[in-house]
Amino acid sequence: MATRLLLLADTHLPRRARDLPAEVWAAVDDADLVVHAGDWVDVALLDALEERSARLVACWGNNDHGALRTRLPEVARVEVEDLRIGVVHETGQAKGREERMAAIHGDLDVLVFGHSHIPWDTTAPGGLRLLNPGSPTDRRRQPHCTYMTAVADAGTLEVTLHRLPPRAPAPSRGR
Incomplete structure (x- = not known):
């Protein structure tokens, strides 16, 4: 039986947005497993995802402190549909990432993984697949905010990158 995953990272709530986009909350509701690769910033989103998602696997990021570091590991691991999945926030610079992560994991x-806000889907020599869903709330230099969904089934993983529409600009406060 297949397992539906939602992959998130770098939500930075409430710094970059007040809440996750409605499309992402709908994906939370549809997922069998939500994976968050750190930089939550506020524990309120962790509480909400723990309450609303069927299952959550997550780690803390470099912008996470206090209760987030107490409640979450630096590296999380889970086995799903014969796949061994790890979750970590930082992997270092892009150059050499595949080889470096294959040596460590x-x-x-x-x-x-997260941290860069740049969507990433590559496979290291030896077969380790590296996935960064980008950020659903802070696109930085990317053209879109993003997240990923995936379907795990009998040792395979089908991944889809989702691009979110731009948020409407805040109304001006004319003077």
């Missing part, structure tokens, strides 16, 4: 099939 060679016992995994998939590593979900």
Whole structure:
């Protein structure tokens, strides 16, 4: 039986947005497993995802402190549909990432990471697949805010990158 995953990272709430976009909350409701690769910033989103999602696997990021670091590991691991999945926030610079992560996390099939806000889907020599869903709330230099969904089934993983429409600008406060 297949498992539906939602992959998130770098939500930075409430700094970059007040809440996740409605499309992302709908994906939370549809997912069997929500994966968050850190930089929550506020524990309120962790509480909301724990309450609303069927299952949550997550880690803390460099902008997470206090209760987030107490409640979440630096690296999380889960086995889903014969896939060993790891979740970590930072992986270092892009150059050499595949080889570096394969050396550190060679016992995994998939590593979900964040930090850069840049969507990423590559496979390291030896087969480790590296996935970064980007950010659903802070696109930085990317053209879109993004997240990923995936379907795990019997050792395979089908991944879809979702681009969110631009948020409407805040109304001006004319003077």
